[in-house]
Every structure is written in C-alpha cells, then in structure tokens.
Amino acid sequence: MTDRLLDLSVTDGRLALAAAGSWTADRAGELETLIDKAVRRARGVAAVEIRMGAVERLDTFGAWLLERLVRTLTAAGREPAVLDLPERWHDLVEEARQVNRTPLPPTRRRPLGDALAGLGRIVVEITHDLLLIVQMFGAMAIVAARAALRPWTFRLTSMVHHLDRVGWRAVPIIVLITFLLGCIIAQQGLFHFRRFGVEVYVVDMVGILVLREIGVLMVAIMVAGRSGSAYTAELGSMKMREEIDALRTMGFDPLEVLVLPRLVALVLALPALTFVGSMAALYGAGLVAWLYGGMSPDIYLARLRDAISLDHFAVGLLKAPFMALVIGIVASVEGLQVKGSTESLGRKTTASVVKAIFLVIVLDGLFAIFFASIGM
Template identity: 40%
Template sequence: MNEPVLDIIADDQSQRLLLRGPVTLSGLPRLQEALERAPEGVVLDLSETGRLDTAGAWAILNLRERLGGLEIAGAGDAHRALLATVEAALPQPDRDVSRRRTIADWLEGVGRSVAGHGRTGAELTGYLGLFLARIGASLRHPTRFRLTALVHHCEDVGLRAVPIVALMSFLIGVVLAFQGAFQLRRFGAEIYVIDLIAVAVLRELGILLTAIVVAGRTASAFTAAIGSMKMREEVDAMQTLGIDPTMALIVPRVLALVLMLPILGLISNLAGLLGGALMSWIELGISPAMFQSRLVEGTSINHVFVGLSKAPVFALIIGIVGCHAGMQVRGNAESLGLMTSKAVVTAIFAVILADALFSVFFAKVGI
C-alpha cells in the first residue's frame, strides 16, 4: 500500500477515522481530500498507520485545527513525537498586545521625541561646525577650495530660482496692495497702503517667503543629490580615495546659498514693491511717481537692512539641514524619500522660527 486510506468506522458511541498505510508527502493530495470530508466529533485512529513524515503530520494537525479539536488514538511514541515536533514548528498568529496608553506611556513618547530632536539639533550644530572649519581651512589653503562646484551651485540655487521668487513676490505685493486698499479705504487712509507694502515686503515677507521657497526647492535638491550618492556608496568611495566629503559636497552647496540668498531677497523685495505699485495704481489711482516719492520719504532704509540681514542665517539653516538629511540616507529609496520630505519640513520650520526670533530681537533693540 503506497497511499493512505481513510476509513470511517462507526460504533454505538462514536465514530472513528482509521488511517491506514503510509502518511507521507507522496500521498498528501489524496489524504487532504479524504480529511476534508471528515465529520466533527470523530476520533482519529493511528494504530494502523505506517510511515509518517512531516507533511502527513501537518495534514493531521491541520484537520485538528479545522475541527476545533481532535482526539488522536492508537499513535505510537514515534508518531506522537513527530506530531509534537511539527506542532511546535508551526507559525503562531501574532497576539494582540495592544493596551490602553497611560500617562506614563505618553510621557515616555514625549521624552523620546524631545531626545530625538535634541540629537538632531546637536548633529546640525556639528555640521555647522564642520562647514565653518572647512571654510577656515580653505582660507589657509585656497587650492583645496572647489571654485567650479561653487559656481555651479550658485547657478542652480540662485539664477534658476529667480523666476519663481520674482513671480511669488510680485503676487504677494499685489495681494498686499489690494487688501490694504480695501481695509484703509474705510478710514480714508489709502495713501498709507504704500507704507504697509514697504514695511511688510522689505522687513518680513520678502526674505521670509524667498527663504521658504528656497527651502522647498533647494533643501530637497541637496538631500536628494547627496542621498543618491550615499545609496550608491559614492561617499564611501570618496573617503577611500582621500577626498573629504564635507569639502566636496557640503561646503560648495552651503556657501552658494549664503552668497545667493541675499541677492534673491533683494530681487524679491523689488518684485514685491513692483506688484504693490501696480495694484495701487489700478485700485487707488496712485501713480508710480507718487508711489516712489512716498516710498522714499516714508520708509526707513533700516527695513531693508533688517530684512537682508536675515538672509545669511536662513541660508545656513537651509543648507545645513539639507546636507545633513542627505548624509543620513540609508541604502534604499524609502529612506531617500523620507529624508527628503523631512529636510523640507525641518528647513521651513527652522526658517520661520528663526524669523520669529529675529523679529523679537529687532523689536527689543528698537530697530
């Protein structure tokens, strides 16, 4: 007998499934078909079972699980040992270990989050120190500085960002003039819309919105470029060849931002004033000559200096955050996408926070 045979033997008290012959992998399909017809409340008799392998033991255990319990009789010591071994090796379903979160769990989560942000802040400070140290080394040894890379990144982060920055600032100026005119007309103070536009654009919105656009555009580009090199192990290869990754990858990018963001901020200011002047002419009838005269007479040059003084700090924040995120990428595309989005969010948040601190500082010193 080369295949198992399953007989149903009924008596006065119960039914027995008599399994005869070898219960092995070769006869498993026929055995499964027979076991699927087995009724509930039966006793499996293995007294006449011949050779039993792991496939047959699995089929018997599967029958017991389907019936919600099965009494096995007549099994020898070898069969029982094999059944126990296969049962122990079967995968167990994951148990639901969820429980209600307590205050201690919430505090632990807050603590871990704070500690993680603290570590990130310390790492960003370290990258800032590396950048400053490499700049100092470049001043002592100018031949180590990569001028070609700096020019390339200045074009990428500066020249190519001019259209979007100018358009955004122009539209912001238009919106400020329109809303200011709508509100100030109630009090007969339409002429002060020029002061509103000048202070808002030159002091805050021009450089802040420029930094936000650059953070979304450039921080993600830095992270993606350096992260791709990390994934392809190019950074490790540079270190093997004796090339400093900080000098080759981080310094040109961050320095390009420091040089170009003030220029972009100036372009943003001019575009915002142009948009405000155009809308003031259309909505309020204020001629460009009158707008220029009022702008020069009523606006302090300090507003321009206050706005542009923020640009190098914003540039350092954006560049360091983007490069740091790129260096944290691991060897998979999921990590690259995660760090790219994290870099944009972190850079924008840090820029807005820094702008708030600048506003408080300049208000305290009276500028």
C-alpha cells in the first residue's frame, strides 16, 4: 500500500492530481485534508485533471471524497476531467454522484427559547401528571367498587402472587435495613444524650420516631424503589408489546386485570412490612442500647412500655395503606404511559420512583398536620 494518496503537480497552468493507494474508510481523514489542499491549489490554474488509474481500493468514503472534489472544483468554474477510472468502480462513483444533493436540514438551536420552552413544558407536564394521578385514582375507585359488588371477578390468584413478590420476598431486605436504621438512631441518641445524663430518653426517642415516622416512611421509600419500579417496568413492557391492547380487544379492562390485583397486594403488604420493619428497628435499637449504652433489655422494654402508647403505633400503621395507594397509583400511571421505545420505559420507571417517593413524603407531612390537629 502506497502512502501517497494524492500527488499534486502543476505543468503549464494545468493541475494534475494523481490518485493512488486505498481510498477507503481508514484513510478518509487523511484524504479529506489532501483534497482540501488540492482545491486550494486549483485556484490559480486553468484546468484540472484527476487520474484515478493507480487507485487500488475504493469504497463509499473514497468515492464520496472524489465526488466532493469534483463538485467543489466545478462550483469554482474549473470542471475537472476524471481519467482512467477502473471499470469496476463506475457504479460506485455513479452512485456517489447522486447523493448529498439536498443540504442536511439544520438542527436549530435557540438556547434561551429552548430553555423557556422546556420550563413551560415541565409546568404543563406536572399539571398533566397530577390530573392523570387523580384520574387513575377515580378509575381505580370504580374498578374496586365493581370488584366489591361482584367479588368472584376479582383476580385472587394474581393478587396472592403479587403479595408474595412485594410483601413476603421484601421481608429480608426491609428487616435488614430497618434493623440497621434502629441501631444508628439509638447509637446517635446515646452518644448525644449521654452528655446530659439522660440516656434513658433514647428509648422514648427511638420508640416515637420509629413507630410514628421513620418506620413507615423508610419502608414506603424502599417499597417505592423495589416494587413501584417493578410495577412500572412490567406494565410498561406489556404496553410496549401490545399485551395491554390485546387485553382490551378481548373485552378485559387492563385496570381490573393488571392494576387492581397489584394495588391490593401493595395496600396489604405495606402495613405488614411497616410492622415488621418497625419491630426490627426497635430490636436493633435495643441491641445497641444494651451493648453500647449498657442498658439491660429489661429496662429498655419497661421504658419502651412507658414511653409509647397505642396512638403512636396506630399513627404509623394508619399511614401505610395510603402510602401504598400512592405508590401503586403512580407506578401504574407511569407504566401505562410508556410509549414504543425502550428509552421511554427507562425514563418512566425512573419517574415512577422519583414521583412516588416525593408524594409519599408530602403525604407524610399532611398526615403529621392532620394527626397533630386531632391530638393523636
């Protein structure tokens, strides 16, 4: 393979370009520079000829660059003569002559306009999302009412299957995380309360915090990440594969067949997981109080009995089903919004988790105000 792709020589006001070697993809970058140079050299000459005889290999890249050279020179009024082009490349060069006749449509960029348009789109989307969630809430109420009137239409098997997935199988990870959380809260409490000599109040803090807030919130966030995302991805891929359309054409309501069992499973699972999680957190806190704070388990339990009332326990557990409802509805709304591409599936799954966690925390705040005002 020769290293000279294009030789330039000027004789008597004629520019002779001798092409050689492989005019292929690998050397296209180099060749482009040479061709630009040739165009510059052609400015002062009367005629140009391109000899292609010594070219060993030619592909689309080479053919296009030859065509570009010819077009640029022709546009400058020096139509070149292409000589000795081997027969086997006539088709390819002819093909290259046809392409790139219309300019590529530009991608317009208006930074300020785009930014404003983006902001506006977000506002519209948020409103739209809220509407969709309310709509789904209403639709699910109707579906649930229908199922309550005709209980035999409810898909119990499906519900039990999902209960197993989002409830039973989530127990190990929930127990592990809430246990660690209980340990950390107790350790931090002991460390700081020790300075005031009121270590025993750690038990009050842990008890109230875990049962009222942290237990249910942590479990809801984990369930949103673990099961909400799974719901969105499942419903989304069913939408992509037209399974949901198939259900519709057979006269089934996808909300009844797919969404209701999942939603019921979540509403049953979350309070149970909250209970298990809270117990694990209290156990972890007790363990740390014993091993790190030197508080015997008897004292810990006695103090816990004094510090917390059934109210605290009820507040936490009452919130759980509502949070489950929010997670399930957001997951279903997002899942059913998936469009054809895999990219949209990913985007919707992320959106589902982010929105569910956000709404769960907002809901928790509203509950805090509500319980405070009714004195619980």
